[in-house]
Amino acid sequence: MRFTLKKDKSGVVIVGVEGQLIVGNRQxxxxxxxxxxxxxxxxxxxxxxxxxxxxxxxxxxxxSLSKKIREQGGELRLAGLNADLQTLFELTKLDTLFSITRTAEEALTAF
Amino acid sequence: MKLDVPSDLGMVGDAVELVASHLPPGTLSPRRISFNLRTALAEALGNAIRYGTGEDPDRVVSVRVELGGDVVRIYVVDDGHGFDTSRLPDPTHPDNLEREYGRGLFVIRHLVDDVAFNEKGNGICLTLRAG
Incomplete structure (x- = not known):
């Protein structure tokens, strides 16, 4: 499990999540x-x-992060969900809360 | 398979991998092991450690895995006071959508074939069937 952060040329921060995002590493x-x-x-x-x-x-x-970023006038987008993760967002209705794109590149283009 | 997991949220990922990697091939489909089982077990362990044992490093959460034909049953038990699962709000209600907590049991119920609790409310049994 690891998280990577990089900034593209327009200043968008791209966060990679390798492995899992769970109770033990969310902080x-x-x-x-x-x-x-x-x-x-x-x-x-x-x-x-x-x-x-x-x-x-x-x-x-x-x-929580989405809310904090919005409060600062920013935006958080999600990308690259596999079919199971997409279903998880749909059944929790969190797909209505986030802008979700197929790839990170699509998310960057949409900003 | 039995294991005692220290009451440390940082141990959840390792405990989940240990259980998932010791299931005999063919018990469940690789997809159900890699997503449904891992996610549901992480939920159950996280709840037990956070609410059952209060992240007390001197306590443990017990995990027992039973295999039976095309069924896997995972029991997660803590030594806490238990809780009433019938009084949890619907996390998909518009008023609750932006809440940080309260989705755990809802997620578990959607990922496994059956969920059962012991009478005290400090033990959960997750049942996953092949297919």
Whole structure:
């Protein structure tokens, strides 16, 4: 499991989630994104193309981050969900809360 | 298979991998092991550690896995006071959608074939069937 952060040329922060986003590591992701927000970044894409599974704590941290980023005038987008993760977002209705694209590149284009 | 998981949220991922990697091939489809089982077990362990044992490092959560033909049953039991599962709000209600917590049991119910609790409310049994 690891999280990677990189910034594209237009300043969008792309966060990669390798492995899983669960109760045991969600605070690490939250802190990394909040640090970037504190440093002035406002546009974020979380790329789940290398993610196996997400539990409800992981979903909860995404909801919390989205709210904090919006409060600062920014936006959080999600990308790269596999079929199972897409279903998870649909059954929890969180697909109505987030802008979700097939790939991180699509998310970047849409900003 | 039996294991005692320390009451540490940082151990959840490793415990889930340990259980998933020790299931005999063919018990469940690889997809159900890699997503349904892992997610549901992470939920159950997270709940037990956070609410059952209060993340007390001196306590453990017990996991027992039973295999029976095309069925896998996973029992997760803590030594806490238990909780009433019938009084949980619907996390998909518009008023609850932006809440950070409260989706765990809802997610579990959608990922496994059957969920049962012991009488005290401090033990959950997740049943997954092949197919």
């Amino acid at each position: 690490e992701l939250k802190q990394k994104v909040l640090d970037a927000l504190e440093e002035g970044s406002r546009k974020f894409v979380i790329d789940f193309s290398k993610t196996g599974y997400i539990d409800s704590s992981g979903l909860g941290v995404l909801v």
